[in-house]
Amino acid sequence: MRWAISLLAAGLTFAATAFAVAQEDQPSSIPFAGGTLSIKETADLDKILAFDGKELARNYVVYYDRTVDLDGTKVALFAVGDGGNACGPATVIVWKPEGGELKTETVGEDCGAPPAAATEDGLYFVPYLRPGSTADVQSWSPEEGLRVVGEMRFTPQPDTKWADIDPAKITHPYDLFANGDFYDAAKKVLGDKLEDVALALSVSGGPDKTASGVLYGSGCIPHACGGGDGFFAFDQKTKAVYFAQQGDGAEPDAWPALDTWPAEIREAMKKSIQQ
Structure with a gap:
């Protein structure tokens, strides 16, 4: 199965900030499977997820997401990660099979790990996609564990042309990549460097303009700002792109x-990124 989507910059903004907000007003203990799941902060300011005092996970960001019922099995979901710009946490799945011991499984690497979507009998992990990237869609259930169920690839919005680009609505470089004509031009210029340069623009914001009206901006790699930073420029008059x-x-x-x-x-480039 192959799916195609366009990634909105708002999705990355959510990933960058949601877990910081979610840690506020968090319960310190959650009754679960006849015991207690707890989150406690250490003197080093990291947090420990434990079940009846036994450590399950530890990191700077740990928060309780929710508990879901998957075909009769209660499953608790926690977000665990390093934190940082435009980085989403991994998902730690906690469940207790009938008559068995408590189990955990961690899904997704830190920085871009997708949140879980729950159905009646399983979880689905739909990844965030950067321009030029493809990624697996995964499912998880207590019976089958983690499985790959499909592949997604980044695709710009269908039938979008140069004339559809409104500079006033560009809040992130990825808004430009969502335009079909811009994306085709970027692929032609960047070739196999498209995904690398898109990654270097992950942590970014709205563009600036030169005196003649050329849009430009810069960004950086999550967790690595200051090394491998990226730059883009777009001249609407000539329909030329620069990276x-x-x-x-x-x-x-x-x-x-x-x-x-x-x-x-x-x-503009020299002012935006330092070599």
Whole structure:
């Protein structure tokens, strides 16, 4: 099965901030399976998830999501992760099979791990997608554990053209990638670097404008701002796109070649990211 979606920048913004808000007003203990699940903060400011005093998980971010009933089995869901810009936590699944011992399973790597969607008999993990990326859709149930059920790929909004881009509505670089014409131009310029440069623009905001009206902006990699930062520019008049990323050379890597860039855009790039 192959699914196609477009990623809205709002989704990443939610991932970056939701767990910080969710930790407020959290219960310190949750009755579960004849015992108690607890979350306690240590002197080092990390948090410990435990069941009747036995540690199950530990990290800077730990919060209770919810308890769901999957075909008669109670399953508690917790978000556990490092925190950080544009990073979502992993999901720790806690359940107790009938007549068995308490079990846990962790789903998703930190920074981009999808939250769980529950049905009557299972959980589904639908990933956030950056431009140029593909990722597995996973399911989990007490009987079958974690399984891959499909693949998703990033796709811009259908039938969107250059004329559909409204600079006033661009709040994140990914809003531009959601436009079909922009996405095609970016793929042509970046080639196999598309996903890398999109990652370098993950932590970002709305664009600025040069004196002539060229849109431009910069961003960075979650948990790694200051190393591998990215830059983009878009000239609506000429329908030209420009990208750069910090690299190992004296100047940032650039697509197209930096010596073909208009001076105004080169200057905007130099002010936006430091090499």
